[in-house]
Amino acid sequence: MANALSNPAVARVLPFGLYIAFLALNSLIPEGTVDTRWLYPVRVGLVALVLAFFWRQYDELRGKFSMPGGFWALGLITGLVVFVLWVNLTAPWMLMGGQGKGFDPRDGDHINVVLAITRIAGAALVVPVMEELFWRSFVMRWIDNPKFREILPTAISLKALLLSSVVFGLEHNEWFAGILAGLAYGWLYRVTGNLWVPIVSHALTNGLLGMWVLYTASWQFW
Numbered sequence: 554m555a556n557a558l559s560n561p562a563v564a565r566v567l568p569f570g571l572y573i574a575f576l577a578l579n580s581l582i583p584e585g586t587v588d589t590r591w592l593y594p595v596r597v598g599l600v601a602l603v604l605a606f607f608w609r610q611y612d613e614l615r616g617k618f619s620m621p622g623g624f625w626a627l628g629l630i631t632g633l634v635v636f637v638l639w640v641n642l643t644a645p646w647m648l649m650g651g652q653g654k655g656f657d658p659r660d661g662d663h664i665n666v667v668l669a670i671t672r673i674a675g676a677a678l679v680v681p682v683m684e685e686l687f688w689r690s691f692v693m694r695w696i697d698n699p700k701f702r703e704i705l706p707t708a709i710s711l712k713a714l715l716l717s718s719v720v721f722g723l724e725h726n727e728w729f730a731g732i733l734a735g736l737a738y739g740w741l742y743r744v745t746g747n748l749w750v751p752i753v754s755h756a757l758t759n760g761l762l763g764m765w766v767l768y769t770a771s772w773q774f775w
Contacts, residue, residue: 562691564607564611566687568683568686568687569684571596575592575595575596579592593672594667594668594671596675597675613686613747614749627741627744628745629753629754632753632754632757632761633757635730636757636762638730639727639730640774642730642733648727648728655771655772655775656672681756682752685742685751686748688735690748693713693714696712707744714739718739738751738755
């Protein structure tokens with residue numbers, strides 16, 4: 554067990570796997586029996602704890618936050634562009650199975666503040682770290698070499714960028730926008746060589762999306 558927990562792949566796969574397992578659990582609960590919205594804060598809370606447990610193994614994150622201002626500007630601009638694309642690329646063929654109901658934080662006519670805040674916080678603070686560690690740091694490099702930590706981000710192949718972005722997109726209902734987002738975040742990782750840049754970009758996208766969803770009541774994007 555100790556050997557498994559010290560495996561660098563496990564440290565990057567387990568938080569993502571836990572998140573997906575909760576999504577599967579959510580879909581298995583009969584509608585109307587339990588308020589499944591409250592599984593979301595539990596989900597992101599547990600994922601955050603797992604990320605904290607493995608933090609010492611994330612050498613691509615520890616002590617790497619110092620970057621040239623131009624790289625941060627590039628990440629923020631990219632995050633904004635991805636947000637604009639995400640809310641506009643909604644043609645039927647760009648969606649997997651049509652638009653669902655999404656996450657609706659309302660109780661009657663009023664927003665449940667706790668649900669709304671935890672949804673935005675989870676999407677902007679926890680999910681970007683979890684997904685970038687899995688999709689960009691692990692999967693994208695693993696495609697090039699199972700010993701993924703031997704691959705420098707700037708040396709990642711175009712094949713790895715494209716394949717990981719397609720699978721990342723298919724993880725989302727908005728699969729077309731998801732593929733473009735995967736390409737954007739993966740490109741940031743290759744260009745800057747620092748995982749914090751796509752994390753911050755991803756966080757901006759998700760944060761803006763959360764505020765836009767609340768403002769427009771477009772719950773399907775949640």
